[in-house]
Amino acid sequence: MVAPRFRSRTFRRIKVKTPGNRNTIHYRLRKPAKAQCGKCGRPLQGVARARPIQLRRFSRSQKRPERPFGGVLCSSCTRDELRARAK
C-alpha cells in the first residue's frame, strides 16, 4: 500500500524501471509554475523552472537572461521600458 501522503496528487508520479526489471512509481514534488512577464503576463523564456534547492546548483546566468530586467520582463516589454527610460 502506498504511504497516505502519496495518495493525493500533490506529488507528481514518475514511472521507473528498477534494476530488478520491475516497474514502480516514484513520487516527486511538482515543478513550480512558469515565470511570467511582470508587465504583460506572457510566460518568460530562459528562466529556470525548478525548486529552490535545485536552483541553488545553477549559476546566475543559467537562472535568468543576462540583460536588464532579465527574468522579470519579457524581451519586448524590456525594450519598451528601456526606450521610455531614455527619454
Add this chain to the structure above:
Amino acid sequence: MIEIGRVCLKIAGRDGGKKAVVVDILDNNYVVIAGETRKRKCNVNHLEFLNKTVKIKKGASDAELEKALKSEGIILRKTKPKKAGPRPLRQHKARPMVKPETVARKKKTKEAKPETGPETIAKPETKTEPGADTKTLNQKEKAKTSKPAAKAAKKAVNS
C-alpha cells in the same frame, strides 16, 4: 537616420539601456557601435536611434571618440588590448578540505573501538557477586565480547 555619428540606445542584450554612437556601417542590417557599450558589431533591430548626432569620421580613434562623446555625456568604455602570445593555462582551484576530513573521521572510529572493548569486558567482572556460579559468569563474559556468542548463550539458557 542611420549614419556615422548617430547616437543610439541599445535595447537588447546585456548592453541594454546603454548609449552608443554609430562608428561604421557594415550593410543594411549591421553597424559598428562604440560608447558605453563594448565596441561591437550590432544588429540595427537591437538599436533605438535617437535624434542626436556627434561629429566623427569613419574609423575615428578612441581619443577622438572620447572627445566627441563628452558633449553627449557618454563615457567611452575602453577595452584592454589583447595580449600577444599563447594563452596562460587555467589553474584549477585546489580542494584542500575534502580529503583530510574523511581520513580524520576514519581514524577516530578505529581508535574508538579498541578503547571501548576492554572496558566493557572489565566491568562485569567487578560487578558480579561472589556467590554466582562459575558457569553463568563465563556465559556473561561471552555475551558481552561478541554478538554471535551472545545468541548462543541465550539459546543455552532457554534450553
